[in-house]
Amino acid sequence: MNEETRTRIGNVLFDVLEKQAFLFGDPGEAPDLASVDGYLAASVTFAGAAAGRVSLAVPASMAAELASNILGCEPDDPAAAAAAEDACREILNIVCGHVLTELYGSTPVFDLGLLESGHLSADQAPDWTASEGGMALSVEGSPVLLRVEIPGGIPPGTPT
Amino acid sequence: MAYNILVVDDSETMRAVIAKSIGLAGVALGSLFQAANGAEGIEVLRREWVDLVLADINMPVLNGVGMVTQMKADPGMGDIPVLIVSSEGSATRLQALKDQGVKGFLRKPFTPEELKKAMESVLGAHHE
Numbered sequence: 188m189n190e191e192t193r194t195r196i197g198n199v200l201f202d203v204l205e206k207q208a209f210l211f212g213d214p215g216e217a218p219d220l221a222s223v224d225g226y227l228a229a230s231v232t233f234a235g236a237a238a239g240r241v242s243l244a245v246p247a248s249m250a251a252e253l254a255s256n257i258l259g260c261e262p263d264d265p266a267a268a269a270a271a272e273d274a275c276r277e278i279l280n281i282v283c284g285h286v287l288t289e290l291y292g293s294t295p296v297f298d299l300g301l302l303e304s305g306h307l308s309a310d311q312a313p314d315w316t317a318s319e320g321g322m323a324l325s326v327e328g329s330p331v332l333l334r335v336e337i338p339g340g341i342p343p344g345t346p347t
Numbered sequence: 348m349a350y351n352i353l354v355v356d357d358s359e360t361m362r363a364v365i366a367k368s369i370g371l372a373g374v375a376l377g378s379l380f381q382a383a384n385g386a387e388g389i390e391v392l393r394r395e396w397v398d399l400v401l402a403d404i405n406m407p408v409l410n411g412v413g414m415v416t417q418m419k420a421d422p423g424m425g426d427i428p429v430l431i432v433s434s435e436g437s438a439t440r441l442q443a444l445k446d447q448g449v450k451g452f453l454r455k456p457f458t459p460e461e462l463k464k465a466m467e468s469v470l471g472a473h474h475e
Contacts, residue, residue, distance in 0.1 A: 203456055206456040207456035257360055257364055258360065258363055258364065259367060270359065270360045270363075273359055273360045277360050277361050280358070280405060280434055280455075281434040281455045281456055282434075283434065284435055284436050284455070285434060285436060288436030288437075293437060293438040293439075294437070294439055295439070296437045296439050296440045297437065298405075299405040302357075
């Protein structure tokens with residue numbers, strides 16, 4: 188994945204987090220992976236004009252804040268903790284839809300698979316970011332990981 | 348007029364967001380029904396009076412496209428206006444849904460104001 192595409196995909200995540208969860212990213216800040224103990228992760232497959240998988244991992248410490256911002260409750264509200272996993276999946280669902288449009292334009296039809304979620308340990312994070320479609324972005328000072336896997340390759344340019 | 352609204356989305360979080368946004372938008376609300384997939388949504392429509400359906404596309408069991416197809420084939424629910432609320436970005440799929448009779452589309456993420464506009468547009472068009 189070239190830098191221009193990486194930036195465009197990163198901006199998709201920033202836009203979704205800002206609009207849906209009021210969490211703000213800093214594209215100029217290098218995320219500190221060592222500051223995180225573990226992540227709440229979600230992934231979804233897609234098929235259509237191309238097939239692949241999009242995955243998202245947010246620090247476990249940020250997951251409740253993510254949910255509370257979406258729901259409009261306090262981070263220590265039990266409802267936020269209960270919704271953290273679902274909120275992470277839903278953010279991924281939105282990000283995936285926008286990433287596909289960003290990469291392939293608005294003509295192709297894609298079918299998404301079922302959203303899955305789980306945990307990612309801190310020592311797995313470097314592998315994520317080192318992979319072809321992986322990246323770590325700084326959001327509210329914490330690393331958020333995003334990975335786009337397309338076996339046929341990620342389209343390098345803007346769709347026409 | 349107060350509207351009975353059905354929200355169909357597999358994310359409980361998103362259903363809560365939509366419910367809250369409806370409240371913030373100041374839409375006159377009668378009853379708010381929720382369903383976690385298209386099949387549950389159809390069940391609600393069979394037993395409740397609903398004025399507007401807000402439906403996601405990507406859901407387990409029966410997705411939004413399948414739900415709309417079943418609704419339009421059923422004389423008892425074929426005229427209920429549907430607003431798709433989804434991250435879908437394919438103009439091709441949206442046109443197909445429009446051809447099936449879907450009245451509006453709102454792409455996630457959205458603000459309460461955008462939801463209000465979309466709902467007013469769908470309900471306004473339905474009552475013209």
